[in-house]
Amino acid sequence: MRTTDQTPSSADTSTDTSAPAPAGTSASASAASADEVVGIVAAIRRISRRRLRGTVPGPMLRGTQLELLRLVETEPGIGVAAAARALHLAGNSVSTLVNQLVERDLLHRETDPNDRRAARLRLTEQATTRLLDWRRARSQLITVALDRLPPADREAVAAALPAFRRLITELEVTP
Structure with missing residues (x-):
């Protein structure tokens, strides 16, 4: 059984994923948080793709x-x-x-x-079906993983979603 302080992949080297650095912290702390966010998002995408490989018919897409x-x-x-x-x-x-x-x-x-x-x-109709199948499989994979987390972690993930949406907006408008 995984403990909540373990990272999602043995390739990840981060140690504390409990909370982002508070406002007003040093630039190096912000850079470390930025690196950790990018690493976590990349790991979730990579692991999801790897786990779902072969579950959706058709050739792999980049x-x-x-x-x-x-x-x-x-x-x-x-x-x-x-x-x-x-x-x-x-x-x-x-x-x-x-x-x-x-x-x-x-x-x-x-x-x-x-x-x-x-x-x-x-x-095409094939693409529409494929995207729908991929979303269903990915949703099931992530839901199962979230359900295995302690309630406090599930709540923390849900509470972070609005901040991630704002981060996406900032990234889209930042030159």
């Missing part, structure tokens, strides 16, 4: 491919240039991702009726 599919899901008809801006990627990189996903029958690329040079992106 992180950027999944990000593009999620973006197209939330913004059907988005153009390649707008997707590149939203993902903070070069246009040619997104074009390559689009080509890969079209070849796998996960994206439809349609000509923009207002600008014949531009393309509009939409998910």
